[in-house]
Amino acid sequence: xxxxxxLLAGLRRSASAASSVAQSPKNMCYWDRVIWSSRxxxxxxxxxxxxxxxxxxxxxxxFALIKDEVSEVTDRLRSMVVxxxxxxxxxxxxxFRAGAEGKRTCPTVxxxxxxxxxxxxxxxxxxxxxxxxxxxxxxxEITEMIHISSLIHDDVLDNADTRRxxxxxNFTVGKKLAVLAGDFLLFRAFSAAVxxxxxxxxxxxxxxxxxxVTGELMQLTITPAQRCSMDYYLQKTYYxxxxxxxxxxxxxxxxxxxxxxxxxxAYQYGRHLGIAYQLIDDILDFTGTxxxxxxxxxxxINQGIVTAPILFAMEEFPQLRExxxxxxxxxxxxxDVVCIESVPFSFFLVxxxxxKSQGIERTRLLAAEHAKLAAVAIDDLPPSEDPVVxxxxxxxxxLTQKFLRRTK
Amino acid sequence: MSWRWALARRVAKLAATxxxxxxxxxxxxxxxxxxxxxxxxGRLHMPLASQIRSKVVGCxxxxxxxxxxxxxxxxxxxxxxxxxxxxxxxxxxxxADELSLLANRLRSMVAxxxxxxxxxxxxxFKVGAEGKRFRPTVxxxxxxxxxxxxxESTEGGVLSILAxxxxxxxxxxxEITEMIHVASLLHDDVLDDADTRRxxxxxNLIMGNKLSVLAGDFLLSRACVALAxxxxxxxxxxxxxxxxHLVTGETMQISTSREQRRSMEYYLQKTYYxxxxxxxxxxxxxxxxxxxxxxxxxxxxxxxxxxxxxxQLIDDVLDFTGTxxxxxxxxxxxIRHGIITAPMLYAIEEFPQLQExxxxGFDNPANIEIALDYLRKSRxxxxxxxxxxxHADRAVKAIExxxxxxxxxxxxxxxxxxDITERVITRTK
Numbered sequence: 001x002x003x004x005x006x007l008l009a010g011l012r013r014s015a016s017a018a019s020s021v022a023q024s025p026k027n028m029c030y031w032d033r034v035i036w037s038s039r040x041x042x043x044x045x046x047x048x049x050x051x052x053x054x055x056x057x058x059x060x061x062x063f064a065l066i067k068d069e070v071s072e073v074t075d076r077l078r079s080m081v082v083x084x085x086x087x088x089x090x091x092x093x094x095x096f097r098a099g100a101e102g103k104r105t106c107p108t109v110x111x112x113x114x115x116x117x118x119x120x121x122x123x124x125x126x127x128x129x130x131x132x133x134x135x136x137x138x139x140x141e142i143t144e145m146i147h148i149s150s151l152i153h154d155d156v157l158d159n160a161d162t163r164r165x166x167x168x169x170n171f172t173v174g175k176k177l178a179v180l181a182g183d184f185l186l187f188r189a190f191s192a193a194v195x196x197x198x199x200x201x202x203x204x205x206x207x208x209x210x211x212x213v214t215g216e217l218m219q220l221t222i223t224p225a226q227r228c229s230m231d232y233y234l235q236k237t238y239y240x241x242x243x244x245x246x247x248x249x250x251x252x253x254x255x256x257x258x259x260x261x262x263x264x265x266a267y268q269y270g271r272h273l274g275i276a277y278q279l280i281d282d283i284l285d286f287t288g289t290x291x292x293x294x295x296x297x298x299x300x301i302n303q304g305i306v307t308a309p310i311l312f313a314m315e316e317f318p319q320l321r322e323x324x325x326x327x328x329x330x331x332x333x334x335x336d337v338v339c340i341e342s343v344p345f346s347f348f349l350v351x352x353x354x355x356k357s358q359g360i361e362r363t364r365l366l367a368a369e370h371a372k373l374a375a376v377a378i379d380d381l382p383p384s385e386d387p388v389v390x391x392x393x394x395x396x397x398x399l400t401q402k403f404l405r406r407t408k
Numbered sequence: 409m410s411w412r413w414a415l416a417r418r419v420a421k422l423a424a425t426x427x428x429x430x431x432x433x434x435x436x437x438x439x440x441x442x443x444x445x446x447x448x449x450g451r452l453h454m455p456l457a458s459q460i461r462s463k464v465v466g467c468x469x470x471x472x473x474x475x476x477x478x479x480x481x482x483x484x485x486x487x488x489x490x491x492x493x494x495x496x497x498x499x500x501x502x503x504a505d506e507l508s509l510l511a512n513r514l515r516s517m518v519a520x521x522x523x524x525x526x527x528x529x530x531x532x533f534k535v536g537a538e539g540k541r542f543r544p545t546v547x548x549x550x551x552x553x554x555x556x557x558x559x560e561s562t563e564g565g566v567l568s569i570l571a572x573x574x575x576x577x578x579x580x581x582x583e584i585t586e587m588i589h590v591a592s593l594l595h596d597d598v599l600d601d602a603d604t605r606r607x608x609x610x611x612n613l614i615m616g617n618k619l620s621v622l623a624g625d626f627l628l629s630r631a632c633v634a635l636a637x638x639x640x641x642x643x644x645x646x647x648x649x650x651x652x653h654l655v656t657g658e659t660m661q662i663s664t665s666r667e668q669r670r671s672m673e674y675y676l677q678k679t680y681y682x683x684x685x686x687x688x689x690x691x692x693x694x695x696x697x698x699x700x701x702x703x704x705x706x707x708x709x710x711x712x713x714x715x716x717x718x719x720q721l722i723d724d725v726l727d728f729t730g731t732x733x734x735x736x737x738x739x740x741x742x743i744r745h746g747i748i749t750a751p752m753l754y755a756i757e758e759f760p761q762l763q764e765x766x767x768x769g770f771d772n773p774a775n776i777e778i779a780l781d782y783l784r785k786s787r788x789x790x791x792x793x794x795x796x797x798x799h800a801d802r803a804v805k806a807i808e809x810x811x812x813x814x815x816x817x818x819x820x821x822x823x824x825x826x827d828i829t830e831r832v833i834t835r836t837k
Binding site: 083175180182184220 | 633
């Protein structure tokens, strides 16, 4: 690992855009490692950058450009959530502090999408002086705020103690202030959306917010029958994970004044990307960092949430369906459930069936299917000669593959 | 007793400006259709202002007087042939039908989309707990009070259709306001030991923490969607500000430092945020939707703001006095939660020793008794009532400063709005 890091560090120093965010390899979250590695893939062959040129490889790496913009997004977010009361400011800005930003997938995807659909040939190098670009950056900020707001509320709902490797907000300041901070962020985001002065964009974002809540509600009010339904699960997954990114991608297209076809393609990309992401997430909840079962958090199953691998396994083993229905109805009411070290026996049974079945593999296939559809959406975009556009599109396609291959 | 003279003045003005000493009978029906109607029952002779002055025993008195002569008016010749029911001049009745419409709409929307939240839907426009119906009533009355005049000849024409559309949009503001209000109640209840809110069992207890947080989120997100659908950026901005203020006010409440707890300014600011901001911004939104000028919109805002503040100040008094006039019979829930309100703050100004008592906290009931003792001796309650009166007067002034109108609906609604300020001040629960 060490020689690789030195190579990457050298590449970073020679890259044109120096990142202002201090990042030591130790603190690097998963996504930043992806960025580094893909920068490696892209500019491995040459260290020199040439102006113009028709091949995407020879241009400044779009990830590097995006990375700076993404960092500035986080910086600006910190100033956008200033409230009158210091407690509220610090609660709302909790996840925008340096080191707490997480993967920042949302802003990255959105900014890449903005570049990918851009038809403005007169301004090949993106920068914040460019006004249309500024509006796209706004969408990225708004989306990130909505995303964080939903994370904060999710943690309150799930009583989670940790998030992104640190204490959750509700653990730090209490449930009530966390709920209030989430509300505050949501409406700050909404105000910013309104300032864009585009009613369709505001509508899309409001729909996304509505979908997020609907997804949570679907989870909370789930009946035993719905728990075993793949359709219900996929719908819920769309609402909870994909709706925000898909609607935001579409919003970016709308802001760019693109045709409805392009808007739809942007939407499709976000939708398939989001679903693929969640499916892999579900697998990782079982497999963790290794390919075999048993070295992971199992947080879904512990909360009684039935995900795609189990659903697929249930198709192969009907007995599993019974166990699931029994065991997850109301964990606290199963007084005569046999427990091994305070873990219900049914838990082990479920894992056993899962291991025997093709559940994990079929989920992976489904994720790959969605990733492919996302890439297809990019390919269907109107052709362009602009190198930045092309490299952004390539980056978006690479993203789908990265998501499939991630291990944590 | 300025309000009585204000009311009498108003009535007298109406009597005087109409030639012949008579006045148009007021339209007492809910104005759910937007088109201006013709006079209800023809012209009547109104009792002289002086008679009213001597008879007036309260705004209820004025209502009695007017209903009495309207009762006589039943036997007057009807001008347009339409027959309408008689109703007492109760400001809430004016818009009661419209309100039921909105309430049912909201309840069924919630019940249809998320059946489990049906119990949350009960909170909407809840009748009985008197505090709850003020908001939407005020907004609908404000919408009527700000109507631009429609000439008779355009009845049924394009302008009338536009007026209907506007009314619907203003109703949406009332719905959105209610959604935001209930959402904030739900979120405020999270982990509060508030087991009753205005005599209604807290939803939190019934549904559990999780569902109430989600229910609040659901309502906020629906409010977002509805706001987006209105397509007016200024209105959305106003309502977003209102939500921010709600959140800020609640945060101020839970994170008040010792110094801040002593400050009347801090308290009034928090009160504005928690109670008055929503209604004032919604009133302004209603005005903006109607296309009024910035001045008129500000008047609407001022009305809402002062009404809200007056409401909360009386609320604070009632928490001590309850339905009796004497101190200590109220629920005392504020003081038990360590929330220092206006009466206490005034009392501390008179008796600095009270500050120590307050600082000790009120976990010990004996301490509460000591504080109440000081409060009794002080003029805290009276001064709070005076401040509430002041705000109510300002609210009335805002209505009176609205551009003149001849439309009956408009005048009736404005009178009703003034009436409401009166009720806010004189209520006993």
